[in-house]
Amino acid sequence: MADSPIPLIDIGAQYARLKDAIDARVHAVLDHGGFILGPELRELEAALAELGGVPHALGVASGTDALALPLIAAGIGPGDAVFMPSFSYVATATAVVETGAVPVFCDVEPGSLHLDPRDLERALDTLPDALTPRAVVPVDLFGVPADYAPIHEIAASRGLLVVADAAQSFGASRGGVPVGALAPVTATSFYPTKPLGCFGDGGAILTGDAAMADRLTALRVHGQRAGVTELERGLNSRLDTLQAAILLAKLDTFAADLDRRREIAALYDERLDGHVGRQEVPADAQGTVAVYAILSPERDAIRAALTEAGIGSRIYYERPIHRMPAMAAYHRGAPDLPVSDRLCTEALALPVFPEMTDDDVGRVCDVVTAALRANSAA
Ligand SMILES: *Cc1c(COP(=O)(O)O)cnc(C)c1O
Numbered sequence: 287m288a289d290s291p292i293p294l295i296d297i298g299a300q301y302a303r304l305k306d307a308i309d310a311r312v313h314a315v316l317d318h319g320g321f322i323l324g325p326e327l328r329e330l331e332a333a334l335a336e337l338g339g340v341p342h343a344l345g346v347a348s349g350t351d352a353l354a355l356p357l358i359a360a361g362i363g364p365g366d367a368v369f370m371p372s373f374s375y376v377a378t379a380t381a382v383v384e385t386g387a388v389p390v391f392c393d394v395e396p397g398s399l400h401l402d403p404r405d406l407e408r409a410l411d412t413l414p415d416a417l418t419p420r421a422v423v424p425v426d427l428f429g430v431p432a433d434y435a436p437i438h439e440i441a442a443s444r445g446l447l448v449v450a451d452a453a454q455s456f457g458a459s460r461g462g463v464p465v466g467a468l469a470p471v472t473a474t475s476f477y478p479t480k481p482l483g484c485f486g487d488g489g490a491i492l493t494g495d496a497a498m499a500d501r502l503t504a505l506r507v508h509g510q511r512a513g514v515t516e517l518e519r520g521l522n523s524r525l526d527t528l529q530a531a532i533l534l535a536k537l538d539t540f541a542a543d544l545d546r547r548r549e550i551a552a553l554y555d556e557r558l559d560g561h562v563g564r565q566e567v568p569a570d571a572q573g574t575v576a577v578y579a580i581l582s583p584e585r586d587a588i589r590a591a592l593t594e595a596g597i598g599s600r601i602y603y604e605r606p607i608h609r610m611p612a613m614a615a616y617h618r619g620a621p622d623l624p625v626s627d628r629l630c631t632e633a634l635a636l637p638v639f640p641e642m643t644d645d646d647v648g649r650v651c652d653v654v655t656a657a658l659r660a661n662s663a664a
Contacts, residue, residue, distance in 0.1 A: 292637050292646050294598030295479050299641040304535055311531035323507075324527030330534050331490070337457065338466020338492040342499035345490050345525025346506055349453040349475025352489035353381035355523065356449050356471040357421055359501040362387050366420040369409055369446070371401040372606040372617075373626040374425040378451050379607045379616075381423075381473075388417055389616050391608040393623040397566040399427045402625070403436040409620075410444055421447040426455030426465065428602075429481065429574030430567050434460070434468045449473060453489075454576035456482055457544050461570045466492035476525070476533060481547065481574040482540055484529040546640040547575035550647055554578055554636065557651035561658055562588075563632070577602055580654070581632040584661050589634055591657035597650055600635045 301308065315326060327345050334343035346352050357368065364386040370378050372391040382389040390413065392405040401424045410419055422441055424432040434448070441448045450469035452458075458465045466472050474480075476488035493499050501518075504511045509520030551573075555564070563581035567573055579602055582588060592599045606626035608617035636650055 289596065289649060291596035292598060292642070292650060293639075294600055294635065294637050296639045296641055297478055297483070299639065300536075303641065304539065307535040307538060308532055311535045312528060315528050315531045321527050323524055324530070326527050326530040326534055327525060330525075330530040330537075333534070333537055334456075334490055334492065335466075337464060338472065339464040340466050340472075340492050340494045342494070342496065343466075343490055343492045344499065344502050344506065345488065345530055347489065347523040347525065348487040349473060349477060349480075349489035350377040350381045350384070351506075351521065351523040352453075352473035352475065352491045353378065353423065353449060353451060354384045355502055355505055355521065356447070356473065356491060356493070356498065357382065357385045357387065358519070358521075359498055359505055360421065360447050362420045362447070365416070365418060367413055367417040368421045368423060369406055369419070370423040370451075370607075371425050371427075371626070372608040372623050373399060373603065373629050374427065374451065374607060375453070375603065376607055376610060376613070377453070378423055378425055379613055387420065389607075389613065390417075391606070391613075391617050391620070391623060393625045394427075394629070396625050398430070398433065398568070399565045399629065400424065400430075400432040401437065403440060405623075406437070406440055410440070412620075419444055419446060421449055423449050423451050424469075425451040425453075426458065428565055428579055429454045429458055429576035430565060430571050431455055431458050431460035431465055431468055431573070433568070438469075447471070453477070454480060455574055456480075456490075457540060458574045459572045460568075467494065470495055471498060476529065481544065481576050482533065482536060484532050486526070486529055488525045488529045488533070490525065543640040544574055547638055548573070550638050550642055551575045551578050553644060553647045554651065557648070558654060561655055575638055577635045578638045579633045579635050581629070582634070582658070583632060584658055585632050585634045587661045588654055588657045591653050591660075592636075592650070595649075595653045597653060598637050601630075602633050602635045603630055605630050
């Protein structure tokens with residue numbers, strides 16, 4: 287009998303495991319009816335702030351809005367430049383475009399896959415005079431927190447706001463500092479496939495800056511304060527109370543789920559070492575393993591073999607953001623970003639979800655190594 291398929295991510299298995307807790311939380315909201323800015327949202331925000339090691343957390347409608355709102359709060363818009371790595375999910379850039387500012391794409395480091403500080407300097411030094419450098423958005427790619435020290439140094443000397451794109455890394459830490467406290471403002475996402483996902487769209491902003499938190503509180507409600515609307519140009523961007531309730535139920539097992547994801551990553555590391563490349567995870571970083579990606583020039587053959595064996599995989603990412611049709615105009619005249627280009631030909635995400643068994647991991651590894659052997663024999 288053929289082995290059962292292994293999906294890339296199994297949200298259904300998570301719901302089955304947490305069904306009683308989630309259903310109870312959801313029904314409580316249906317009963318009290320406080321669907322917008324209800325009590326579960328307040329409760330979740332307090333829990334997120336605690337986990338993130340900061341005094342303020344605000345639930346918003348998506349991770350993309352969580353990135354855009356701090357930029358808007360800082361007065362960033364048309365004529366301003368916001369720097370970011372090109373090897374990321376497109377939302378890092380769409381959030382910037384949403385504000386009217388211009389995204390400026392930088393390359394990533396080949397080891398960490400994070401924003402390359404030297405390329406950030408290059409992009410700052412060659413910025414057209416018509417644009418004002420205002421912010422940088424480092425991305426905690428695949429759930430590993432970036433090395434913020436060199437970024438903060440550059441940002442301080444150039445007057446840039448640092449907004450961390452922690453869409454994949456909430457729950458991680460670096461040097462013992464939790465994601466949330468590694469940058470002045472941190473944006474995360476609760477998109478269903480993230481390590482802490484809700485059952486729809488959702489996101490949150492974490493900050494230690496009371497003035498920023500105060501502005502964000504107004505901006506997510508049409509710029510409204512004390513019942514007066516549009517004192518400043520705002521958005522409608524709250525996290526639904528229902529989604530907050532689901533996240534509260536999931537928070538009970540979140541730490542254990544992250545531990546299991548890291549166990550799975552360690553098993554992959556052990557079995558695949560010497561066969562494929564992978565992101566370097568520094569010793570002081572505890573990631574979320576939002577994505578476990580292998581790097582191989584043989585990527586397409588591996589992917590075909592996995593598909594054949596009924597195993598899910600996904601190309602992260604199909605192309606660097608600066609080569610996407612909607613974004614390429616922003617990069618016109620700028621140099622190639624060779625690391626980002628190469629990663630898009632080599633990176634492949636393998637299945638990771640807490641319910642996955644050690645045997646499942648073994649099966650995936652068997653298919654990957656067999657595909658490599660077949661390919662080198664051919
Ligand atoms: C998921 C993701 C986002 C956007 O989150 P949404 O909640 O889908 O808007 C932004 N940046 C990165 C790196 C992501 O992975």
